[in-house]
Amino acid sequence: MPAADRRARPAPPEIHDHFAAIVEFSDDAILSKDRKGIILSWNPAAERMYGYSAEEAVGQPISILIPDHRVGEEHMILDRVLRGDRVDHYETDRVRKDGRLLTVSLTVSPIRDADGAVNAASVIARDITRRHRSLALAAKLQEITSELSREVAAQRVIDLVLQTVTAALRAEAGAIGLVEGEEIELAGSVGYSEAGLAAWERFPVSAEAPMAHSVRTGQSVWMTSSEALKERFPALREASVQFASLAVLPLTSAGSTFGAISISFAEARELDPEERAFLVAATQQAAYSIERARLFEAERLVAERQTLLAKAGELLAESLDPEAALGRLAKLAVLHVADWCGVELVDDDGSLRNVAVAHADESRTELARELRERYPVDPRAETGVPHVIRTGVSELYTEVTDEMLAGAAQDEEHLRLLRELGPRSAMIVPLTARGSVFGAITFAASGADRRYEDEDLAFAEDLARRAALAIDNAMLFRREHEAAVTLQRSLLPESLPPAHDGIEFDARYRPAAPGLEVGGDWYEVVVTDDGSVVVTIGDVAGRGILAASVMGRLRPALRAYVLDGHGPSEAVRRLDRLMKEQGRAEMTTLFHLQYDPVSGRASYVRAGHPPALLRLADGTVVELDGRGTPPLGILDDVEFPEHAVEVPRGSLLLLYTDGLIERREVDFAEALTRLKATFAGAPHGAAECLAWLERNLEPDIIPDDVAMLAMSN
Amino acid sequence: MTSEQEPLQIAVEQRTVGAVKVAIVTPVGEVDLANADELSAVLGSSQATDTDSLIVDLRQVSFMDSSGLRVLLMTAQDREPHFAAVVGPESAVARLIDLVDVADRIHAAASEDEALLRIEAAGADAGG
Numbered sequence: 001m002p003a004a005d006r007r008a009r010p011a012p013p014e015i016h017d018h019f020a021a022i023v024e025f026s027d028d029a030i031l032s033k034d035r036k037g038i039i040l041s042w043n044p045a046a047e048r049m050y051g052y053s054a055e056e057a058v059g060q061p062i063s064i065l066i067p068d069h070r071v072g073e074e075h076m077i078l079d080r081v082l083r084g085d086r087v088d089h090y091e092t093d094r095v096r097k098d099g100r101l102l103t104v105s106l107t108v109s110p111i112r113d114a115d116g117a118v119n120a121a122s123v124i125a126r127d128i129t130r131r132h133r134s135l136a137l138a139a140k141l142q143e144i145t146s147e148l149s150r151e152v153a154a155q156r157v158i159d160l161v162l163q164t165v166t167a168a169l170r171a172e173a174g175a176i177g178l179v180e181g182e183e184i185e186l187a188g189s190v191g192y193s194e195a196g197l198a199a200w201e202r203f204p205v206s207a208e209a210p211m212a213h214s215v216r217t218g219q220s221v222w223m224t225s226s227e228a229l230k231e232r233f234p235a236l237r238e239a240s241v242q243f244a245s246l247a248v249l250p251l252t253s254a255g256s257t258f259g260a261i262s263i264s265f266a267e268a269r270e271l272d273p274e275e276r277a278f279l280v281a282a283t284q285q286a287a288y289s290i291e292r293a294r295l296f297e298a299e300r301l302v303a304e305r306q307t308l309l310a311k312a313g314e315l316l317a318e319s320l321d322p323e324a325a326l327g328r329l330a331k332l333a334v335l336h337v338a339d340w341c342g343v344e345l346v347d348d349d350g351s352l353r354n355v356a357v358a359h360a361d362e363s364r365t366e367l368a369r370e371l372r373e374r375y376p377v378d379p380r381a382e383t384g385v386p387h388v389i390r391t392g393v394s395e396l397y398t399e400v401t402d403e404m405l406a407g408a409a410q411d412e413e414h415l416r417l418l419r420e421l422g423p424r425s426a427m428i429v430p431l432t433a434r435g436s437v438f439g440a441i442t443f444a445a446s447g448a449d450r451r452y453e454d455e456d457l458a459f460a461e462d463l464a465r466r467a468a469l470a471i472d473n474a475m476l477f478r479r480e481h482e483a484a485v486t487l488q489r490s491l492l493p494e495s496l497p498p499a500h501d502g503i504e505f506d507a508r509y510r511p512a513a514p515g516l517e518v519g520g521d522w523y524e525v526v527v528t529d530d531g532s533v534v535v536t537i538g539d540v541a542g543r544g545i546l547a548a549s550v551m552g553r554l555r556p557a558l559r560a561y562v563l564d565g566h567g568p569s570e571a572v573r574r575l576d577r578l579m580k581e582q583g584r585a586e587m588t589t590l591f592h593l594q595y596d597p598v599s600g601r602a603s604y605v606r607a608g609h610p611p612a613l614l615r616l617a618d619g620t621v622v623e624l625d626g627r628g629t630p631p632l633g634i635l636d637d638v639e640f641p642e643h644a645v646e647v648p649r650g651s652l653l654l655l656y657t658d659g660l661i662e663r664r665e666v667d668f669a670e671a672l673t674r675l676k677a678t679f680a681g682a683p684h685g686a687a688e689c690l691a692w693l694e695r696n697l698e699p700d701i702i703p704d705d706v707a708m709l710a711m712s713n
Numbered sequence: 714m715t716s717e718q719e720p721l722q723i724a725v726e727q728r729t730v731g732a733v734k735v736a737i738v739t740p741v742g743e744v745d746l747a748n749a750d751e752l753s754a755v756l757g758s759s760q761a762t763d764t765d766s767l768i769v770d771l772r773q774v775s776f777m778d779s780s781g782l783r784v785l786l787m788t789a790q791d792r793e794p795h796f797a798a799v800v801g802p803e804s805a806v807a808r809l810i811d812l813v814d815v816a817d818r819i820h821a822a823a824s825e826d827e828a829l830l831r832i833e834a835a836g837a838d839a840g841g
Contacts, residue, residue, distance in 0.1 A: 541779040587783040589813065608779075608813035628814035631779070634787050635818060658779070658812075668808045
C-alpha cells in the first residue's frame with residue numbers, strides 16, 4: 001500500500017523545510033483543523049485573507065470563518081474528508097474577521113496519523129472573490145446592455161442605467177446630468193435626498209463640481225473620501241456632502257461629451273479594477289443608449305410635428321371661416337405642442353381681438369377665456385402679443401418666472417388668474433401675410449415637462465406661416481363674399497309694394513354662408529297702373545359678383561317691360577333678347593306671373609325654373625308646372641308660352657329659387673314633396689308663411705343662398 | 714366647399730357610324746359651377762368638334778347644376794341638329810332636364826343607339 005510505504009520512509013528533514021517554506025509564502029491560505037474542526041495551523045496568507053493572525057485563529061473552531069448560511073455545508077465537507085475522501089476546488093463563501101464576505105475555492109484533504117487513521121484535515125483556500133465578482137459584473141453588464149437595447153425612451157434608459165449600476169456596485173446613490181446649452185440639467189437620479197438634489201437640478205457647465213469637471217474635460221473623477229472631494233473641489237467645502245466616495249464618468253458619444261453619470265458610496269471605498277471596468281463599460285453603454293433614445297425621440301418629434309403641420313394645413317384649408325379655423329388650430333395645438341394656446345387678430349381699427357383660446361385641460365379653457373376677456377391685451381404693451389404684432393418678430397420665453405407674471409399683471413385679480421394658469425414657458429409668433437402682421441398666436445406650457453427652445457419656436461413659426469396663408473385667403477374670400485352679398489342685396493328691391501286691396505307680399509333672401517359663393521338669386525314685384533300684380537323670381541347661373549351683376553341688369557329691364565304693359569310672354573321674350581344681345585352667354589331661370597285681382601286670373605311663364613306653388617283657400621296645393629321653356633339668355637328660337645291659372649281670394653302663392661330644391665344630397669321630387677307638405681300647413685299671410693317655412697323646413701331642404709317670394713290675397 | 718367632391722373625369726371617343734363621324738363625350742362625376750368650364754373646354758376641343766355629330770353621354774353624371782346645364786344647352790345649340798345627349802332614366806340629370814324643360818333642346822335619348830338615330834333623324838329633317 002502506498003500509504004504504508006510513505007509511513008515506512010519518513011521524508012528527509014530538508015524536504016520538510018521546503019514544504020514549510022511553500023506554505024509560508026503561498027498566496028493561498030493553508031490551514032489545518034482537527035476532527036472537531038479546531039484550527040491547528042494557519043499560514044500568513046490565511047492571515048491576509050481572513051484578517052485573523054495565527055495567534056487569534058489557532059485553537060478557534062473553523063466556524064469563525066463560516067457565514068451562517070454555509071454552516072450545514074461545512075459538516076458535509078468534514079464528513080467526507082474524515083471518511084478519507086478529498087474535496088477539490090469547492091466554491092463557497094467565507095467571512096473575514098471584519099465581517100466582509102469572501103468567495104473562496106477550497107481544496108480539503110484528509111491528514112492521517114501513523115496508523116493511517118484520519119485525525120485532521122488540510123485546507124487550501126484561494127480567494128476568488130474578485131474573479132467571481134468580475135464574472136458577476138460581466139453578466140450584469142450583458143444584462144444591462146440587452147435591457148437598454150430594448151428601451152427607446154431616453155428617460156427610461158436613464159432610470160434603468162442608474163438603478164442597475166448602483167445595484168451592481170452596491171452604491172447608495174446615482175445621478176445622470178445632461179448638457180443643455182451652457183448648463184447641466186439633472187436628467188435622473190436614485191438614492192439622493194430631495195434636499196441633496198435641490199442644489200443640483202441645474203448648474204452651469206463652468207461650475208467647480210465633479211460632474212461639470214467631467215463634462216468639461218471628458219475625464220472621469222474618482223474620489224474615495226469626502227475630504228478628498230472637498231480638497232479637489234474647494235467650492236464644495238460648504239456643501240453638505242452626504243456620501244464618502246464618488247465616481248463620476250463622462251457620457252460621451254462620437255467624441256463629444258454630452259453629460260455625466262455620478263455614483264456615490266456611503267463608505268469610503270476604492271473601486272477595484274473589475275468594478276471600475278464595469279462602470280466604464282456600463283457608462284459607455286448608457287451614453288450610447290441615451291444618445292440613441294434622444295435621436296429616436298427627436299426623430300419621432302420631427303415626424304409628429306410634420307403630421308401636426310399636415311393636419312393643421314388640412315384643417316385650415318377646410319374652412320373659409322378664419323375664426324373657426326383658428327379655433328380648431330388652437331385646439332390642435334393644445335393636443336400636441338402647448339398646454340394653452342390663444343390667437344389675437346388685429347381689427348380694422350387697430351385694436352386686438354382674441355378669436356381663439358384653448359387649454360389642454362378642457363376645464364381650464366374657461367379660465368383662459370376669462371383671462372383674455374377680462375384682461376384684453378393692451379395694444380400699447382412693450383412686450384408680448386402687441387409687440388410681436390408691431391414688429392413681426394417672435395418672442396420666446398423659455399422660462400416664465402413669477403416676477404414676469406407680476407410685471408404683466410394689470411391688477412391683483414389678473415395676477416391671480418395668471419398664476420392659476422401658471423405658464424412656465426411661452427412663445428408668441430406673428431401671423432403675417434403679404435408683408436403685414438395681422439395677428440399673433442401665443443403658445444404656453446404650464447407643465448414641468450415642456451419648455452420651449454429655439455427649435456420649438458422654429459416649429460411654431462412654421463405653423464403660424466401656414467396658418468397665416470390660409471387665414472389670409474379666407475379673409476380675402478370673406479371680403480369678396482361680403483362685397484358680393486352687399487351687391488346682391490343692393491340689387492334686390494329695397495322694399496316691396498305695400499299691402500293693398502288685401503294683397504300682401506313678402507320676400508326672403510338668405511345669402512350663402514361664408515364658404516359658399518353668393519348666387520344670382522333675384523326677385524321683383526311690380527304693381528302696374530291698371531292694378532295688376534306681377535311677381536317674378538329668377539336664378540342666374542353662376543355665382544359671385546358676376547352673377548350678382550347680371551341679375552342686377554335683368555331686374556330693372558324686366559320692370560320696365562312690365563310697366564310698359566307687356567304681358568308675361570312678351571316681357572320674358574324681351575328679357576331673353578336683351579340677354580342674348582349683351583352676348584355674355586349668361587343664363588337665368590325665371591318664374592314670372594301676372595295676376596289680375598279684379599278677374600282673379602293669372603298667367604305665368606316658366607323658363608327653366610321649378611314650379612311655383614299655389615295654396616287655395618281649401619288647403620289644396622297646386623303646382624304651377626305648366627309646360628316650361630329653357631332658361632333665358634343662351635338659346636335661339638325660344639317661345640315663352642303663357643299658362644293661365646285661377647287665383648281666387650284666400651290663396652297663398654309661393655315662388656322660390658331652385659336652391660330650395662336643387663340639392664345634390666336630396667332628390668328633387670322628394671324635396672318638392674316635402675316643400676309642398678310644409679307649405680300646405682303654413683299660416684295665411686305672405687310674411688307669416690315665409691316665417692313658418694323658415695322655421696319648419698329641414699335644413700337640408702332650406703339651405704343658405706335661397707330666395708323666396710310669397711303673395712297672399 | 715367642394716373639398717370632398719370627386720374630380721370630374723371626361724372621356725372623349727371618336728367613332729364612325731356608316732358615313733358619319735361621331736364624337737362621344739362621357740363626363741363621370743358631378744358637373745357644377747366648380748368644373749363646368751372643364752366640360753365646356755372638352756366639348757369645344759377639336760376632338761369633339763371635328764366630327765359630324767356630337768353625343769354627350771350623361772349617364773355617369775351623378776349631379777349637375779345650372780352651370781353644367783348652361784354648357785350643355787350652348788353646345789347643343791352650336792351643334793344643332795347634330796347633337797344628342799344620353800340621359801339615364803330616373804337620374805338626377807333626367808330630373809333637371811325635365812324641370813327646366815330642355816329635353817328636346819338637347820335631344821335627350823335613353824341610349825347611344827337612340828341618340829344616333831335621333832341625330833340621323835334631325836339631320837334628315839334639317840336636310841329636308
